[in-house]
Amino acid sequence: MTMQDPERRPIQYGDGMPQRSTMDLNRLLGGSPGAVLVRLVLLSVLVGVILSAIGLDPLNIWHSIERLIRSVWDMGFDAVLWLWRYFLLGAVLVIPIWLIVRLTKGGR
Numbered sequence: 001m002t003m004q005d006p007e008r009r010p011i012q013y014g015d016g017m018p019q020r021s022t023m024d025l026n027r028l029l030g031g032s033p034g035a036v037l038v039r040l041v042l043l044s045v046l047v048g049v050i051l052s053a054i055g056l057d058p059l060n061i062w063h064s065i066e067r068l069i070r071s072v073w074d075m076g077f078d079a080v081l082w083l084w085r086y087f088l089l090g091a092v093l094v095i096p097i098w099l100i101v102r103l104t105k106g107g108r
Contacts, residue, residue, distance in 0.1 A: 029036045048058070055071075056064040072079045 026032055031039075051058075055068055072083075075082075
């Protein structure tokens with residue numbers, strides 16, 4: 001049985017939970033809460049524009065997804081080739097950038 005030094009106990013709030021520093025919150029969110037909120041709002045708008053361009057409706061998302069899949073199915077295998085070309089075009093940029101970012105952050 002060990003004795004704890006009463007001087008080294010964490011600061012307690014009224015509910016008995018230890019105080020969490022803002023550093024923990026920043027680490028959890030990946031930055032300050034305000035900056036993360038702004039990034040998420042901008043990314044949400046960008047993704048919304050892209051999803052709207054392919055015909056998805058946020059108020060009836062399941063019906064929109066079903067309609068998108070049905071239209072892709074109706075296009076036949078040309079749609080698969082069309083999708084594959086866009087995948088390759090995007091992967092040519094995304095995969096090397098992702099790999100470089102992961103390798104440069106590897107020491108952390």
